[in-house]
Amino acid sequence: MTDKYNSFFKNTVLWSLFFVPALLLSTPNYSIGFIVLTILVSVCYLTHNKSSLKFDRFDFLVTTCFSFYFIGAIPVTVEDLTTTRYFQGGGRLLLCLPIYFALSHYLKESKINIRKHLELGVIIGSATALTVAVYQYYFLSMLRVDGFLFSINFGYLSCSLAFLAFTFSFNSKRKWWLICAFLMSIISVNLTFTRGAVFAIPLLLLLYTTIQFKSINNKALLGVALALSSGCYLTYMHSDNFKHRINYTIYEFSNIAAGNINQAASSGDRLQYWFGALEAFKKSPLIGLPYHEREALNQELFLAGKMGERAANVSRGHAHSQYFEMLASNGLLGIISIVTTLFLPFMLFIKQHVSARSDWALTGAMFVAGFAIFGLTEVPLTANLIGSYYGFMLAVFLANISAEKYHWEQTLKQ
Numbered sequence: 001m002t003d004k005y006n007s008f009f010k011n012t013v014l015w016s017l018f019f020v021p022a023l024l025l026s027t028p029n030y031s032i033g034f035i036v037l038t039i040l041v042s043v044c045y046l047t048h049n050k051s052s053l054k055f056d057r058f059d060f061l062v063t064t065c066f067s068f069y070f071i072g073a074i075p076v077t078v079e080d081l082t083t084t085r086y087f088q089g090g091g092r093l094l095l096c097l098p099i100y101f102a103l104s105h106y107l108k109e110s111k112i113n114i115r116k117h118l119e120l121g122v123i124i125g126s127a128t129a130l131t132v133a134v135y136q137y138y139f140l141s142m143l144r145v146d147g148f149l150f151s152i153n154f155g156y157l158s159c160s161l162a163f164l165a166f167t168f169s170f171n172s173k174r175k176w177w178l179i180c181a182f183l184m185s186i187i188s189v190n191l192t193f194t195r196g197a198v199f200a201i202p203l204l205l206l207l208y209t210t211i212q213f214k215s216i217n218n219k220a221l222l223g224v225a226l227a228l229s230s231g232c233y234l235t236y237m238h239s240d241n242f243k244h245r246i247n248y249t250i251y252e253f254s255n256i257a258a259g260n261i262n263q264a265a266s267s268g269d270r271l272q273y274w275f276g277a278l279e280a281f282k283k284s285p286l287i288g289l290p291y292h293e294r295e296a297l298n299q300e301l302f303l304a305g306k307m308g309e310r311a312a313n314v315s316r317g318h319a320h321s322q323y324f325e326m327l328a329s330n331g332l333l334g335i336i337s338i339v340t341t342l343f344l345p346f347m348l349f350i351k352q353h354v355s356a357r358s359d360w361a362l363t364g365a366m367f368v369a370g371f372a373i374f375g376l377t378e379v380p381l382t383a384n385l386i387g388s389y390y391g392f393m394l395a396v397f398l399a400n401i402s403a404e405k406y407h408w409e410q411t412l413k414q
Contacts, residue, residue: 006106009045012038013103014117020392021121021164025157025188026128028148029385035392039095042102053105058405061348062398066097066391068340069381072326072333075287083291085316086329089381093341096391100399107403115359118396119174122164126181126188129158133188143241145191153383155194156374160389161185163204163370167363183227193245196377200370207369211353211362262308270320270377272311276301277319277328288331291316322375325382341381342372345394352401356408364397 016034023030046053070090077086107114129147133154136145144151162185169178189197205225209216253267261268276298280289283297294317302312319325322342326334349365352358371380371390380386 005045005048006110009041009102009106010110010112012041013106014114016392017114017117017396018121018124020389021118021125021161022128024125024129024161024385024389025147025149025154026125026132032385032388035096035388038099038392042098045102045106046098049105052109053101058348058402059101059104061344062100062402063097064340065345065348065394065398066093066100069326069337070094072330072337075333076290076329076331079287080290080292085291089341089379089387090337092384092387093381093391093394096388096395099392099395100402103396103399104402104406107399108406111407114396114400115168115172116174118164119168119172119178122161122168123174123177123181126158126161126165126184129154129161129188130184133158133191137191144193145188149383149385151192152194152196152378153380153386155189155192155197156371156378156380157386157389158185158188158192159197159200159204159374160367160370162189162201163208163366164363167208167366168359171359193241195245195249196374200373203373204366204370208366211350211365262310269308269311269314272307273314273317273319274321274324276307276311276317277321277324280317280328281331284331286331286333288327288329288334289317291329294328318379320378322379322381325379342368342375345398346372348401349397352404356404358401358404360397360400360404364394364401367393367397 016038019034020031023034068090070087070093073086073090077084080086132147133145136142136147145154147154149157162182165178165181165185169175169182172178186201189201249267256268256271261271276294279301280294280297283289283293289297295315298307298312298314298317301307302309317328319328323338326338328334330337346365346368349361349368352361353365374380381390
């Protein structure tokens, strides 16, 4: 019974690794169904194999990564007593923790290659995302494509798929397919005109170059850089929407630099949201400030002439930044949550990559870094699909790192 169930768990994970990225942007949240299925099967797997489970220091660090965002939201939720919305980000992350434990245990017991299914899913997901983007932009004449999401979220997820393909491509049997997937996802990103995702592309390429400085193929990197630069230039010259988006960004930054912050409706308002979040943190630095109090505080700042009317009326005092939102809503606990949710996983991946030259670790580091960048101008981890996807993928990457460490230790003992 146990062997049959373990086989069922393996097949569930493999198909989920394919379908989660494959359906990510071409269906209305169907990826979440596979994530939920994997969570349920993982819980059953852990129950069936509880006698052989072990908990080590790395497992403790991973548990911290998955749980503290949820824990950090408990005090402000109790303080508020009107909504559980504070758990939106941390709750989804915590629910994915069983996937980590089950998959890491299975990978330690059975050496199987799960990378193929993930790579194929990323390739199909990139192709279907581009199909949706091209259809909406060229056939429906939408100014910003959004698939079944907001255009901002479509841009972030397309960028995430792009760098999964890019990082895996260097040591893959499906190298050229993954490079094509990277380029397709980059096009999808640009058709959303999401500045937070577009500007993340050169930042992530720079980060990859920094991490891989000693072993990188300079010709290949130069080729990618030239292709992207040429693509951006040609897009700017021949796409009125792209040109308008860039010119509008320059216009906004010019107004901000001149002190006309209210004239910059997007970037200017974000700066004011961040200011309001900092003021909320000052009011309640330990556990954060409830939403209704943040709204009231913003109105006080508006009446005092410290915040514009448009920015002051934002619902729940929304900060439009993962960092400032967690700072305002969870206080000092939010700072710890930022560290455990984004920076601790990144450091675990980097440490493993440096010591073992692990593709899983490098790709995981780039994956987390992408969300760390996306979080500068939005709160992506509270979105249903993005939060679930981040938790699922983080569990997969960390489980592979755990198994790599285990097999390395076993080799040293022999």
